[in-house]
Amino acid sequence: MDNEISVVDAKERSRYEAVDSAGNLMGFVDYKLYPEVITFLHAETIPEFRGRGVAGRIAVKSLEDARDAGLRVKPACPFYQEFLAEHPEYEDLTKRKSE
Template sequence: MENEISVVDAKERSRYEAVGPDGNLMGFVDYKLYPGAITFLHAETLPEFRGRGVAGTIATKSLEDARALGLQVRPACPFYQDFLAEHTEYADLVKTA
């Protein structure tokens, strides 16, 4: 069941949320949207769901959305900094200035 993670952009809360097949919140990342850019502020996986790839699934979805929307990414969150260092396919999204 751990592969059944849905990620949604909860725009009203300015965060991406991962939910399981039962609808329970598994994790989230808070963000701040700017004209042409998005800053990922804080990622968290709820303790009972750690080690299941929740944070990585959220990161992938949020970064794919940023790419589709033409947004530059500012990774303020340490998890996103590490994720982007490992997943160089998203290097073009990172705002350097």
């Protein structure tokens, strides 16, 4: 089913991965984790899964996890830059803690 998308933090590979109910990789975002910052480097949706909201699901999960961990987000990836510009509810994640 198209709606069955699970997003997991594959810490051993430093990336978030979206998989379908059969375990097929649908997309991912590579990241670099620092003590107080997570930098999202490159997001990609596997071609046959494009247009299903995979990248958005990965972004939401990774940004919510960053918020829960108290991390600041640095969006080095163009997709994350655009996603954050379109979703002001995550604006606080890109601000420095002193701002």
